[in-house]
Amino acid sequence: MRVYFKTYGCQMNENDTLYMMGLLEGKGYRIVDDPMDADVAIVNTCAVRKKAEEKFYGKLGELLKIKKEKGLLIGVGGCLAEKDRGKILEKGADFVFGTKSYPVVDELIERALKGERFLYFDDHLDDVIWNFPRKVSGHHMWVTIIYGCDRFCSYCIVPYTRGRERSRPMDDVLKEVKMLAEKGIREITFLGQNVDAYGKDLKDGTSLARLLEEASKVEGIERLWFLTSYPSDVTDELIEVVAKNPKVAKTFHLPIQAGSDRILEKMRRRYTRQEYLELVEKIRSKVEDVSITTDIIVGFPGETEEDFMETVSLVKEVQFERVNIAMYSPREGTLAWKLYDDDVSKEEKVRRFQYLLELQKGINRKLNERYRGKTVRIIVEARAKSGLMYGRDIRNKIIAFEGDDEMVGRYADIKVTKVTAGPLYGRLVWIEEPERVR
Secondary structure (H helix, E strand, O other): OEEEEEEOOOHHHHHHHHHHHHHHHHOOOEEEOOHHHOOEEEEEEOOOOHHHHHHHHHHHHHHHHHHHHHOOEEEEEEHHHHHHOHHHHHOOOOEEEOOOOHHHHHHHHHHHHOOOOEEEOOOOHHHOOOOOOOOOOOOEEEEEOEEOOOOOOOOOOHHHHHOOOEEOOHHHHHHHHHHHHHOOOOEEEEEOOOHHHOOOOOOOOOOHHHHHHHHOOOOOOOEEEEEOOOHHHOOHHHHHHHHHOOOEOOEEEOOOEOOOHHHHHHHOOOOOHHHHHHHHHHHHHHOOOOEEEEEEEEOOOOOOHHHHHHHHHHHHHHOOOEEEEEEOOOOOOOHHHHHOOOOOOHHHHHHHHHHHHHHHHHHHHHHHHHHOOOEEEEEEEEEOOOOOEEEEOOOOOEEEEOOOHHHOOOEEEEEEEEEOOOOEEEEEEEEOOHHHOO
């Protein structure tokens, strides 16, 4: 039985798909890259933006054509499945399942193969323990450590599709880290919608900072990352670990979303502009050469030009290494959808998006100039579409160079010779011997 997967959305969706792939491969299914070669298609969906929703329904249309031609079985999971449920089934999917149901995807397929069409939203997240089957490849893996989100920002659908915060026990996470290290994984990214909240619900002293410290002791693990932080949940303990532990990446992704206190309040973000700036200053004072990145939403309901310019001034003041910019998209069921009219025009949203994009490009180029002529250590990640190899340094800066596929997963020293607003380019100075990589 051949299965095709298509995944939309965040790293947590990507990770959920890897679990499903591993489970099905262990049951004798074969994963294929083309839906035309598949007996079953599984789509893992995203509901954070309208664009992701539109992409899914376009893909569903393609799959339904294949189903008509050759009898393809279609299963749909993820956040949009939680949101649209019966609508997706009515459009022709064979089964629809929730964000907490993917650990039993094999059972759902078996039911559908018997001719049953159904919705399934039972919670099986407790089944996902350290030795749950998953697809493992390369040198880097994601590890989900906390599910859900309790923040309920007014624009965000995630708490409704992913549920409340629920942490995995730390000993279970560490067993998974050790298992991955034994399989040759050198880099791990700990994931959560609000990763800094990890452990708070366990009430046993577990924290992200403690987890990073313990994971760094695992033989074979060379670098640790974590995503995504909520600014007011960043602790002094976490900052100290990032500052002092050489295996923890020197980067914080801190979504600000807006620079105006008025808009932050409407978004129900639990900090002010000044509190955010004080956090940035604290991190920079303790973590040498730290990289700080962010997310920003433009065109939130009621955002005036004055509000927008406050965001612009914040971007100029902080000098982020990277800014992910999105245009506000109303999400049915959220507080913003219920309370506010989407009153900023599409044209104005696009203008503000482009303005910030150009501003950030200039900042990126200026910050990247600091790398020119320097020799930087990276872990080689993959071959880019350009044909060059690339990797990331401990600040999450991408550096491309001429190299071979055999270098993937190895340390390399690259002398930076070319700077752009995006990746850096350089030449190989040193490469780790392959026998040192397990």
